[in-house]
Amino acid sequence: MWPDNETELDFLNFAGVADTVAEIVVQAHGSPISIGVSGAWGVGKSSMIRLIRRSLERRNDTNFVFVEFNAWLYQGYDDARAALMEVIANKLTQEAESRKKGIEKAKEFLQRISWFRGAKLVAGSAISMSLGMPPIGLVGEIYGIGEKLIAGDVDEKTAGAIEHAASGVAGAASGLLAAKKKTSPPKEIQALRDSFEETLAEMGVTLVVLIDDLDRCLPETTISTLEAIRLFLFLKNTAFVIAADDAMIKHAVRRHFGNVDDDLETNYFDKLIQLPIRVPPLGTQEVRAYLMLLFIEKSDLDGPTKEQIRSKVCEQLGKTWQGKRVDRAFLQTLHSFSGEMIAQFDTADRLAPLMATATGIAGNPRLVKRFLNALSIRMAISKAQGVGVDEAALAKMLLFERLGDPKAYAALAKAVAEHENGKPTFLGVGGKGQCRQQARIRCAVE
Numbered sequence: 260m261w262p263d264n265e266t267e268l269d270f271l272n273f274a275g276v277a278d279t280v281a282e283i284v285v286q287a288h289g290s291p292i293s294i295g296v297s298g299a300w301g302v303g304k305s306s307m308i309r310l311i312r313r314s315l316e317r318r319n320d321t322n323f324v325f326v327e328f329n330a331w332l333y334q335g336y337d338d339a340r341a342a343l344m345e346v347i348a349n350k351l352t353q354e355a356e357s358r359k360k361g362i363e364k365a366k367e368f369l370q371r372i373s374w375f376r377g378a379k380l381v382a383g384s385a386i387s388m389s390l391g392m393p394p395i396g397l398v399g400e401i402y403g404i405g406e407k408l409i410a411g412d413v414d415e416k417t418a419g420a421i422e423h424a425a426s427g428v429a430g431a432a433s434g435l436l437a438a439k440k441k442t443s444p445p446k447e448i449q450a451l452r453d454s455f456e457e458t459l460a461e462m463g464v465t466l467v468v469l470i471d472d473l474d475r476c477l478p479e480t481t482i483s484t485l486e487a488i489r490l491f492l493f494l495k496n497t498a499f500v501i502a503a504d505d506a507m508i509k510h511a512v513r514r515h516f517g518n519v520d521d522d523l524e525t526n527y528f529d530k531l532i533q534l535p536i537r538v539p540p541l542g543t544q545e546v547r548a549y550l551m552l553l554f555i556e557k558s559d560l561d562g563p564t565k566e567q568i569r570s571k572v573c574e575q576l577g578k579t580w581q582g583k584r585v586d587r588a589f590l591q592t593l594h595s596f597s598g599e600m601i602a603q604f605d606t607a608d609r610l611a612p613l614m615a616t617a618t619g620i621a622g623n624p625r626l627v628k629r630f631l632n633a634l635s636i637r638m639a640i641s642k643a644q645g646v647g648v649d650e651a652a653l654a655k656m657l658l659f660e661r662l663g664d665p666k667a668y669a670a671l672a673k674a675v676a677e678h679e680n681g682k683p684t685f686l687g688v689g690g691k692g693q694c695r696q697q698a699r700i701r702c703a704v705e
Contacts, residue, residue: 260635261553261628267309268569270552271545271624272576273538277310280536284498285318289465291493293531296502298538300474301625304502307538308469311500315467324464326350330484331472339480340487341376347468347491348372351458361461368454374447452494459496467498474507478514481507485531492531501532541622543615548572548585549624550607550614553631558600568593606651610658619662633657 269277280294296304296311315323326347333342348369355365459466470488473481485508488499509524516523541549555568571593575585583589587604590596596604615622620630634654641648660668674683 260632261557267306267313269306269310269573270549270569271303271306271539271541272548272573273303273307273310274314274573275577276536276539277307277314280311280500280534281314281318283534284315284465284467287498289496291495291497292533293488293492293499293501294534294536295505295528295532296500296536296538297505299504299506299623301623302538302540303624304504304538305471308471308500308502312467312469322464324350324354324462324466326466326468328468328470328484329472330470330480331475334476334480339476339483343484343487344372344375344490347466351462351466354464355458355462358462360463361458364454364458364461368451368458371447371451371454375451448490452490455491456494456496459494465496465498467500470499470501470503473501473503476511478511481511482515489531505535541615541624543611544579544585545576546615546622546627547607547611548576549627550610550631551585551587551590551604553628554600554603554607560594564594602650606654609651610654613658613662617658617662630657630661 280296283294284292296307298304312325312327315325328343328346330339330343333339348365352362352365352369355361468488468491470484473484476484481503488501491497492499505528508528512524512527552569552572555565558565560568568590572585572590575583575589579585586608587601590604591601614620614627614630620626634650634657637653637657638648638650641653659671671683675681678684
């Protein structure tokens with residue numbers, strides 16, 4: 260089985276794109292920059308993000324601090340906007356303490372973020388109560404205890420809770436009230452941005468924020484995260500790399516702002532993203548190489564050998580425009596493979612054109628990997644039941660199941676199940692009398 264996780268191993272020759280993005284960040288020399296890595300679900304955006312970070316980490320000429328943020332993980336548990344702000348503040352505080360540089364500035368910035376969190380808590384409680392819903396946070400705790408007091412349901416434990424909650428709310432409220440006396444929200448936001456820039460300047464670092472899985476979020480979470488990004492965007496010594504399907508971002512904008520025209524949907528994202536990068540689509544060459552490398556990854560070859568093969572394959576992929584090919588013949592120049600591995604390469608060679616062109620897969624790396632996982636599971640089941648199945652033939656059947664006519668596949672499955680030996684004769688015998696359905700099945704299978 261192949262795990263469906265992002266990876267720092269480049270199986271698709273994405274390193275060239277990742278290195279280019281990293282060079283753009285370096286050449287900015289502290290000027291703010293925002294980069295959007297776009298592409299449909301499963302095309303490799305998360306892996307591209309990892310490769311960009313790895314490329315930047317390998318450079319010694321610039322001092323980077325990295326923050327990775329996945330808004331999808333916070334959805335339903337926390338406000339994405341506040342969570343992103345706090346993740347950034349905590350990371351800068353930790354880095355300042357470890358570097359022993361800019362500690363006071365980082366702590367001041369963290370305190371300002373805490374103020375925003377407190378303001379959000381009180382505002383949320385006020386809104387909840389106005390809508391007739393129980394308030395949240397510390398105010399909600401007091402609200403719940405108050406209901407117990409009214410009902411007369413007070414014991415020693417409740418009395419202790421009253422004292423604790425009241426002191427908590429008093430502390431939070433006093434901080435907020437004190438802040439309101441001295442400033443206003445616009446001034447506080449500007450002070451937050453100034454504090455952020457001053458912290459980065461004193462630490463002498465460039466903050467690289469890597470945002471992933473934004474297109475998996477509900478529209479509210481997506482917009483909330485983008486609004487938080489906007490708060491820190493275009494400040495000195497910052498670089499934001501945002502991986503998202505731009506079609507999903509447009510959908511979130513449409514849902515959030517109501518019926519808007521296409522120009523507003525496009526402009527909203529374009530104002531956040533200075534440099535759009537699309538994950539390169541995969542052709543037959545890339546899909547074939549990807550399949551072969553996946554088979555190699557699963558093999559018993561040692562780590563250094565696998566890495567050497569992977570590096571050579573990616574190097575060859577970079578020369579496909581010169582007519583170079585990644586196929587079984589090329590791989591056999593790199594290593595002496597077993598007969599089983601060579602058979603798998605042959606399977607990859609036959610699958611690649613279909614995987615690259617079929618509308619149900621269209622060269623999507625995640626779908627390619629899922630197909631191989633399904634093939635692996637079916638092979639394991641056949642072995643467990645003592646049935647000898649040719650892997651290439653089974654792969655063909657799985658393609659028929661996924662991409663063929665559902666009625667034709669259902670007719671084939673029915674014919675196999677009803678036949679005494681599971682071998683319908685129409686698959687091996689032609690003739691004038693063969694029905695159209697059978698002919699269609701045979702053509703699809705072959």
